[in-house]
Amino acid sequence: MTTRPHVASLARPYNCRVEPTTTVGRLIDRQPGMTAAELVGHLTPPPQFAAASLENYVPDERYPSQRAAVEAMRLFASDTVAAPRGLFSRKPVTPVAKPGVYLDGGFGVGKTHLLAALWHRTRGRKYFGTFIEYTAIVGALGYREAVAHFRGASLIAIDEFELDDPGDTMVMSRLLGELVASGSRIAATSNTPPHALGEGRFAAQDFLREIHALADRFTTVRIDGEDYRKRDIEGHAAALDDDDFTAALAREQSAVTVDDFDAVLRHLATVHPSRYVGLISGLEAVGFRDVRVLDNQTDALRLVALVDRLYDAQVRIYATGVPLDQIFPEGMLSGGYRKKYLRAVSRMIALTSITRTTGDAGPVG
Numbered sequence: 230m231t232t233r234p235h236v237a238s239l240a241r242p243y244n245c246r247v248e249p250t251t252t253v254g255r256l257i258d259r260q261p262g263m264t265a266a267e268l269v270g271h272l273t274p275p276p277q278f279a280a281a282s283l284e285n286y287v288p289d290e291r292y293p294s295q296r297a298a299v300e301a302m303r304l305f306a307s308d309t310v311a312a313p314r315g316l317f318s319r320k321p322v323t324p325v326a327k328p329g330v331y332l333d334g335g336f337g338v339g340k341t342h343l344l345a346a347l348w349h350r351t352r353g354r355k356y357f358g359t360f361i362e363y364t365a366i367v368g369a370l371g372y373r374e375a376v377a378h379f380r381g382a383s384l385i386a387i388d389e390f391e392l393d394d395p396g397d398t399m400v401m402s403r404l405l406g407e408l409v410a411s412g413s414r415i416a417a418t419s420n421t422p423p424h425a426l427g428e429g430r431f432a433a434q435d436f437l438r439e440i441h442a443l444a445d446r447f448t449t450v451r452i453d454g455e456d457y458r459k460r461d462i463e464g465h466a467a468a469l470d471d472d473d474f475t476a477a478l479a480r481e482q483s484a485v486t487v488d489d490f491d492a493v494l495r496h497l498a499t500v501h502p503s504r505y506v507g508l509i510s511g512l513e514a515v516g517f518r519d520v521r522v523l524d525n526q527t528d529a530l531r532l533v534a535l536v537d538r539l540y541d542a543q544v545r546i547y548a549t550g551v552p553l554d555q556i557f558p559e560g561m562l563s564g565g566y567r568k569k570y571l572r573a574v575s576r577m578i579a580l581t582s583i584t585r586t587t588g589d590a591g592p593v594g
């Protein structure tokens with residue numbers, strides 16, 4: 230196989246055909262337009278949770294809370310008929326009958342797995358998305374239209390509930406209040422970054438405090454344990470030199486994009502975050518050239534949103550320049566968005582490390 234010609238063509242942003250099976254484009258040329266229905270229609274579990282069930286969740290017997298969590302979810306799911314409860318209902322609320330459940334726990338203990346399992350078990354009109362996706366939809370549709378879309382759904386599953394932006398938390402709290410009143414049931418998970426076990430101890434209390442108007446409608450389920458993947462997420466995101474970068478992209482068999490990192494940041498500013506899912510749809514891998522340390526929070530938060538979508542779709546990342554785990558400067562990491570940045574770091578490490586085990590030539594970098 231002759232790779233050198235590919236090296237030459239990949240080094241140029243234009244004339245992007247590499248070989249018949251590989252389509253190289255640019256992320257910045259993609260302009261996803263999505264209707265409200267498409268945005269909402271995308272609210273389903275990410276592909277890697279398509280088969281998640283309560284049955285294939287394997288509780289770690291060293292942590293009894295894991296088996297208890299499965300049982301709690303089973304109980305919650307068995308209450309399949311959404312019983313619309315009047316706001317002024319005098320009926321005593323039993324723990325089982327509460328319309329909300331909140332899964333609180335560390336990184337990798339299977340919160341998203343259990344949330345997806347619940348979603349799969351639920352009949353009727355149901356939604357599954359991250360907190361960020363829901364807030365993006367409220368931003369795109371407007372609050373009233375968003376309420377109209379979700380009203381009466383049998384289940385609203387919210388992964389990685391975030392409490393670090395008071396405005397977002399308030400909007401979501403209000404939205405959930407209206408949805409619970411419409412008979413919807415809510416399931417949410419906490420957003421715990423890697424390396425923060427112990428740090429997340431009070432997440433459940435924080436959550437209930439922030440949504441205090443709804444607090445008595447939520448059962449909280451604490452899940453202890455270790456990262457199931459036991460994947461080494463310490464270390465660095467692979468940064469490639471120009472030759473390895475080009476070679477790695479040339480080995481990809483399908484749709485990939487190659488862009489300068491700065492151009493991607495500029496492009497993200499022109500696309501609403503709720504449309505990032507369309508931006509990356511169909512891609513197997515993305516290449517970022519000349520990654521650098523970020524210097525403003527707005528770019529950083531947009532990149533976090535992009536990384537979440539890349540992670541959901543398990544799109545491999547190849548990059549040159551600064552390793553992607555080092556792009557958030559200390560000032561950002563110690564600020565209010567620390568959790569988001571740490572999550573993005575762990576996800577970028579994961580997505581750049583997929584590349585090491587792919588391709589005929591074996592490890593890269």
Ligand SMILES: Nc1ncnc2c1ncn2[C@@H]1O[C@H](COP(=O)(O)OP(=O)(O)O)[C@@H](O)[C@H]1O
Pocket residue numbers: 277281285286287288289334335336337338339340341342343457458
């Ligand atoms: N107890 C378990 N049994 C089976 N699979 C698990 C278990 N816990 C986690 N997983 C799997 O490990 C991966 C990480 O779990 P995830 O649900 O994403 O964790 P969390 O959302 O708590 O960070 C997923 O692929 C999930 O299906």
Ligand SMILES: [Mg+2]
Pocket residue numbers: 340341342388
């Ligand atoms: Mg999760």
